[in-house]
Amino acid sequence: MFPNEMKGKPFPILKETKGKEINGDKNKPVNLLIEGDNYHSLAVLNFTHEEAIDLIYIDPPYNTGNNDFTYNDKIKSNYVQKDDPFRHSKWLAFMEKRLKLAKKLLKPTGLLFMSIDDNEVAQLRLLCDEIFEEKNFVATLPTIMNLKGNQDQFGFAGTHEYTLVYAKDITQAKIGQFLLNEDDIDELWEEDQEGFFKKGANLKATGVNAPRNKRPNLFFPIFFIKNGDFYVTNDDKAKNKDDIKVLPITDSKEMSWRWSKDKIRNEKNNLIIEKNNGTISIYKKQRPALGDLPSKKPKTIFYKPEYSSGNGTAQLKEIFGEKVFNNPKPIDLIKDFVILASPNNGIVLDFMAGSGTTGHAVSALNKEDDGNRQFILCTNNENNICTDVCYPRLKKVIKGYKSTKGENVAGLGGSLKYYVCDFVEAEPTDKNKRKLVSESTEMLCIRENAFELVRDESDFKIFKNSDKYLGIVYYEEAINDFKKAIKKIKGYFNTYVFSLGDDPHEKQFADVKGKVTLCAIPEVILKVYREIFK
Template sequence: MSANILDEISEILSGVEKYWINEKLAKQIIIEDLRNNDTKLISKLLVNKSINETYVQDIDGYKIFDKEAFISLLRYKNYWQDSYTKYANKIGLTAEGKYLNYNSDVVLNFPFKDCVLEGGMTKEDSILKNDEKFYNEVIAKEEIDTLLAPKVFTNIKKYNIEGSHVVDNIDRKENLIIKGNNLIALHSLKEKYKGSIKLIYIDPPYNTNGDSFVYNDKFNHSTWLTFIKNRLELAKYFMSDEGIIMIQCDDNEQAYLKVLADEIFGRENFINNLAVIMNLKGNQDQFAFAGTHEYVLVYSKNKEKAEFYQLSLKNSEKLEQWNQDEIGFYKKGANLKATGVNAPRNKRPNLFYPIFLYEDGTISTTEKDGYKEKILPITNGKEMSWRWQKSTLERNIKDVIIVKTDDNVNLYKKQRPEVGDLPSQKPKTLMYKPAYSSGNGTNQIKNLFKEKIFNFAKPEELIKDFIEITTKEKDIVLDFFMGSATTQAVAHKMNRQYIGIEQMDYINTVSVPRLQKVIEGEQGGISKDVDWQGGGSFVYVELAKENQEIVDRIISSSTKEELIQQIDKLLNDGVLNYEVDFDKFTSTKKEFLELELEDQKEVLIRMLDSNQLYVNYYDIEDAAYNFTEDEIAFNHSFYGGE
């Protein structure tokens, strides 16, 4: 098949904006439209002579378009002319004329710009100022064998008020922090924690250009949904019969995520879609409307057994402080008499006028027969002024409170509640407190570490309310997009057991140090509200790396020279992808050296077997890995081995 056809396809569709992303033809969108029998697209294509001759057959006078053959052309990466693609195909990184990851079922990491995630697997910015990166990895279902088998835990430490120390066992009731890929880590936890989690709260990376991450145009939103689907299906496995999952997201994927969650948890187990106001003034950078809120989708494992609890209220928040009229709630606001240097009558003569009080308790600016009292804005014998003009008072006459004493009558504005002012023990579907602001979350981290190291961290007050309405003390809370460990810090202070998972290296510079400060009794966030005095402990472990160690070395290479030094390590120590023709790799090294650095990295990473990123538990006794006696004992304790 001539590659010229592909040039002709590009020319045919050159004026159709939907088929172009960053000046590149969006093949997947074309394929989706062909699958949906888009007549406009098919008509455009069949006008072309080359396409007609190649993909249209005449059967008994009927013209039949071989759509599947045409789609195969679009799938076949070898025909799309970029140097990385040609080289990857040459050494065997495609199979059966298509991407190895085409129609894949497992997404290990989130598909970010250029297949690189900068800043971590949360929306929070990294303390490393974007120096941390890892490549997206998508694995087809048929290629998965040992990927999701239980893994070895290493670098094991227990943290308490005395510091950290090595342990060789773990109690089922211990708090647990895991460094490693969250999908693989969750599979390692399955048997120990199945059916035992009361609350799962996650704030996954959002699929949006407006986020701190940049959406990779090579991946459509279905890949993002696959990434989430892999994890939600597993999350359901962990939930107790009374369990709840809360998924925070923005509007970009909320509708799609709702449909996906309906399929996984069942529409009958949908509880609510909460709107949480995170930015009361609104994001002025958004198109048309200033965004104020995010969403939290709430599902149960079994709605008939789901347990929710009421929020606690401070005395200052009691609803009894508010009155109610035909319009709604109100309480006494400011006195209608003006105060300050501009309050005297001579400064504002138009605002000095009488208000008439009648026997039935009503007031008016118009004098009628039978009024009981004439009220003037006089304070301590001095003529002052009203806050409102006469016309304003007439329009808002029902918003005035009359307070009579033995020798005086005062008028006050009815203060109507703002969003979040009315307290309620039953949580509302529109959630707002000033403390919920994302800026507050950022400041809480800044106050702990004396510098701004994360943006958009969730505030402790928000997570406290989520935990309070869904759990009791000693219940288990799971967050497998841990980020800066807000969920774990709040759970610790509220005497809940918790599990946190995070892949990025800032787990050791932000997340774990934050929890150490919690143990020491830090007084930020919700500490004073819950009378936190410190104490407690948690166990920290890492998934033992195999190919992941080589991947880390490849990613950290900042020059081609550094990267070349990793090739021998890869070939000698790595568990390699059986699809790769290594003889061809060796014989085409010159072409490899001509690739861009990021393309070289992707080639090398894809040469590794993704099933072997981490060491499998059943290999723990293998002397080649050199695990310590304590590590072996800990893993046997965790998995129930010998």
């Protein structure tokens, strides 16, 4: 009935660890840290965040054979060795189950970024071609982490890992661009009274619709005066006999302009004129999108000095005063992934969170641009990585800390809730259904993004966020009391009502139907779990 991860285990739920929450601005998103096997965490997120994630970033075990990957979680010391003939198969089986669940979490516009090295890059590419379809492959980015090169490698000094990028649906996905620094702006862009610009397309049209006979109204002369000014006329005649006439002719073929006469008159300042050996060429000024700064498309080789693997280690050591984790990714690398793949109010998931670099990067970006990104981190607690490294790191960077130099480092701000995966019996008895409902409060709060407790009763609860309410009715007998409570509150309620079936007792809510959306629990949860654990 269950896949290997779930054999002998019931359904996963989340329980909040009280005392570890960090409360920040109520108008900002609440970030989530989930301790537990990432397969179980992904199963829960399939209920709370189906098609809700903008960017998934993971740094999976590289399966080097050097005690970095265990296939059987029940035996933590059972590392897959380099001479294991099934080494790649075990790793692929592990990744396949998780990536299939992860795909369901991405928005149609969502993107997946994965760090990997030579040990599994070929296998991972084939696996993702199968799960996400080859047509949704975006790029394999050599990511330079050690410019000097690893001198221990045979034959060549290795400088890079890889970042594999896939889209949920490449026809809907969008890759952002990097803002330029001052040196880049000076090199690539000019500035006029309207702002930044660079040379864009030639004003002469190209393509199948460019010939004069296709667009006759766009075939006309542009006249140039000796002082460099230019103009067009209604009758296509020059104002002065010495003015130079330029027509849209390419290789002796009559073509057309991209702009009409009126547009040329009104936007002369958006054209660039170049003269070379008696030939006059006209180009459009390419400007950044309204409100944006100049940017450039990322290259397929990822390199900045800040991406050095040593920086990741140094950044973590600066927080803890000692080395607490092997090979953490540098913050700037993950920040750039987030810039490219998530809007500034997006949701970023890392279900192999390790030391928590992704959460640190998202928090830093939010501080820099006043963004409203939310991070969700999932990690197990092997070697106390969650309790002793990931959570303390997030707490320090959110609230502030004292560096190894004794300097006070200001907090980046934000809110955080800490959850641990737990389980309830899966056998479909009435008792187990009631148990699942009683243990589902945190999952429902996460699903509705409503964490502020407004009414706390034994048989129903009410939570709120900035624009809506969440109601949870644990027993049918409490429906009337719940209705009395919500009638006193101005607002709309997404309401989950206990039912042994899929009926949310709509008839009993007829008198408040304008205030509620109803959903039967645990059926809404079981429907997701039946699909995953079939």
